[in-house]
Amino acid sequence: MLVMGTGMRRASEWTIHGERIIDDTRRAVLSVADVELPDGVRFEQYVLRVPAAAMVIVVDDADRVLMMWRHRFIIDRWVWELPGGYLDPDEEPAACAAREVEEETGWRPRSMTRLLTFQPMVGTIDQPNIVYLARGADQTSTTLDVNEAERIGWLPIDGIRQRIDDGEIVGAGSVAGLLAVLLAKATRQL
Incomplete structure (x- = not known):
């Protein structure tokens, strides 16, 4: 040694x-x-x-996750993603995450708990990704920003793993965060 x-x-x-x-x-x-x-x-x-990014897994009382259906031109595919985005200079990650959820979906998270932090591609990219878990949300707008998503959906947690396996959820932040929630749920930590 x-x-x-x-x-x-x-x-x-x-x-x-x-x-x-x-x-x-x-x-x-x-x-x-x-x-x-x-x-x-x-x-x-x-x-x-790249600046750090923050995203949120918003779970409602019916065990559904708030997600956005959007087109990603880099891979030329429609996928489900968690709301989130880049931190502004000197912005607190939790504030950024909550702001992004509301801007992108029209829902304001009720609570924010840091779930995990990871680097999506350590061999080439330096970008911390911070994932939060929010329990519940209040709708603040019904107007959808066409530049953010085609639609917003509340997807049942029990179907998330199948959507990942089917390639409907492919983004590193969404996959890592959702798998962490599924693990916490399976081990009764959630």
């Missing part, structure tokens, strides 16, 4: 020799990093740095 002291590198840690920015926009910084593997092989790796 290798015991490491302060400042020592692990044998399997990659070395970064530099990083050059290719494009820098309000919502993303694309760069190329000059990296070296532990065995000395050196190459360039694309890196995408």
